[in-house]
Amino acid sequence: MIAQTPQPPYYAVIFTSIRTAVDNGYGQTADRMVELAAQQPGFLVVESARNEIGITVSYWVSLEAIQHWRQHAEHTLAREQGRREWYYAFKTRICKVERDYLFENQ
Template sequence: MPLLAQTPVPPYYAVIFSSVRTEGDHGYADMADRMVVLAAQQAGFLGIESAREALGITVSYWTDLAAIAAWKADVDHLAAQRLGHSQWYSAFKTRIAKVERDYGMDQAQQ
């Protein structure tokens, strides 16, 4: 998977998930990997970018709000959310934003 998501020309949507983890893994890494694979199979999924240090930030990209709502309601994703609330996160915040514009430098241009 490339480091930067290959998103289409805007508009599209971004789900920004910021989190602070609890101590220990408790199955987190395996579930996180599983959720990326599952999300990529969802209608409307465009890509994902993630970084984890003291603060973890994962941004997933979607075609529309309906696709985001369907992902949030996915049975396996709901199970992961419950584990996140009870075991993996001491704090988290989810933000949904419409991407109106994007720009940057492609690695091939370097």
């Protein structure tokens, strides 16, 4: 399902990752991070896909909301565990969405 976002402008955080073979609670932590993010002021919605490369995009109302989420204690612990165990590499990009378009074949 394509995430429902408000009219632009809003912000997107694009998290692209390459996983290690280590699981050690990865799925549960990923679910918990989405649950926690959804509770943060300014969070809009998230989309995620995983194959050889994982891509998760979360949408936010402001840069301040993104920074608040980045500093969340539990998110910080998960990020540190990701660096130690779950990821060979990851990259985070923060973008301002100025326009969006939707096509649905009904």
